[in-house]
Amino acid sequence: MKGVFVQKPFDLQIVDREEPEIQNPNEVKLKVLWGSICGSDIGIYTGKNRLATYPRIIGHEFGGIVVAVGSGVRGVRVGDHAAVDPVRSCGRCYACTSGHPNVCSSLEVVGVHRDGGFCEYVVAPEDTIYPVDTEKIPVEFLCLIEPYSIGAEVNSRANVTGGDRLLVMGSGPIGLSVMQIAKARGAVVMMTDLIDARLDRAVDMGADVTVNTGRTDLAEAVWNATDGEGMPVIVDTICTGWSFEQAIALACPAGRVVTLGTGGQTSSIAQVDITKKELTIVGSRLSNRRFPEVIRLMEQGKLNPEKMRTSVYPLTRAKEALTRVMEHPDTECKVAICFSY
Numbered sequence: 225m226k227g228v229f230v231q232k233p234f235d236l237q238i239v240d241r242e243e244p245e246i247q248n249p250n251e252v253k254l255k256v257l258w259g260s261i262c263g264s265d266i267g268i269y270t271g272k273n274r275l276a277t278y279p280r281i282i283g284h285e286f287g288g289i290v291v292a293v294g295s296g297v298r299g300v301r302v303g304d305h306a307a308v309d310p311v312r313s314c315g316r317c318y319a320c321t322s323g324h325p326n327v328c329s330s331l332e333v334v335g336v337h338r339d340g341g342f343c344e345y346v347v348a349p350e351d352t353i354y355p356v357d358t359e360k361i362p363v364e365f366l367c368l369i370e371p372y373s374i375g376a377e378v379n380s381r382a383n384v385t386g387g388d389r390l391l392v393m394g395s396g397p398i399g400l401s402v403m404q405i406a407k408a409r410g411a412v413v414m415m416t417d418l419i420d421a422r423l424d425r426a427v428d429m430g431a432d433v434t435v436n437t438g439r440t441d442l443a444e445a446v447w448n449a450t451d452g453e454g455m456p457v458i459v460d461t462i463c464t465g466w467s468f469e470q471a472i473a474l475a476c477p478a479g480r481v482v483t484l485g486t487g488g489q490t491s492s493i494a495q496v497d498i499t500k501k502e503l504t505i506v507g508s509r510l511s512n513r514r515f516p517e518v519i520r521l522m523e524q525g526k527l528n529p530e531k532m533r534t535s536v537y538p539l540t541r542a543k544e545a546l547t548r549v550m551e552h553p554d555t556e557c558k559v560a561i562c563f564s565y
């Protein structure tokens with residue numbers, strides 16, 4: 225079978241590998257049909273993903289059709305279309321036993337720490353497989369369930385409910401997925417970016433207010449929109465030392481701030497800035513089994529994967545697809561890889 229293989233940074237090839245086979249009774253084998261490219265795939269390709277190990281078959285956003293099931297599998301059948309959760313956890317550590325397998329102390333992510341989904345066949349445990357009715361969700365959008373689950377996790381960590389007001393800093397794919405899940409939960413969302421085309425897409429997908437922070441002072445926009453109170457929920461998808469400082473400054477008393485960064489940049493924040501407002505600051509990583517919420521919202525037509533995806537490339541041109549994402553942050557959002565042409 226063919227797979228997208230990163231031998232070392234900037235060395236990407238389409239290689240021939242042996243097809244994986246089911247080895248345990250709880251496993252499911254899928255033929256991968258669609259994948260999509262994430263910032264972390266780019267990070268592995270460019271050597272900037274600090275969590276990745278090489279050599280690696282990349283890809284953690286993917287879905288396909290079930291072609292075989294182990295003897296103990298009950299909830300998934302051959303012929304089912306499904307999305308695959310890339311989180312692999314131990315089930316025994318503190319995080320796992322307290323309901324946070326997405327930050328398991330021996331966490332592995334498919335496509336980052338072990339071989340991923342950008343290859344023609346994968347084998348995965350049944351509890352990571354989420355069957356999808358393709359009458360309701362077109363098969364080409366199976367791969368976008370995972371990126372939307374990142375947005376669902378953020379909303380869950382910030383406990384976003386109807387009437388909440390959010391500031392989502394950054395209008396890339398993660399910002400858009402956070403915004404659409406928040407809108408589905410009944411929130412009002414302000415989004416920022418430096419690129420007008422990305423803000424236009426955010427509005428098209430449902431953002432209530434956008435601020436181009438290259439032209440407009442964000443603090444002023446937040447004060448004006450909230451009568452000087454500050455924002456109840458702030459999600460930082462820009463993830464620099466500076467953006468985190470700004471998030472803390474713009475949050476209202478009793479507000480919640482969500483961080484998503486994986487970089488090493490530090491921030492300078494005084495404890496008083498957190499204490500005075502009794503802020504809740506939470507990290508959000510991957511997703512804690514949020515696929516069912518995303519599938520339900522997609523079935524209800526509350527998400528726009530068709531607007532999230534901007535280009536499609538065949539598997540054999542995966543390298544061009546990655547380059548496309550890197551070189552066109554203005555026009556590209558999610559670039560998909562189709563395995564069947």
Ligand SMILES: [Zn+2]
Pocket residue numbers: 262263264284285371
């Ligand atoms: Zn991703």
Ligand SMILES: [Zn+2]
Pocket residue numbers: 313314315316317318319320321325328329330331
């Ligand atoms: Zn664990």
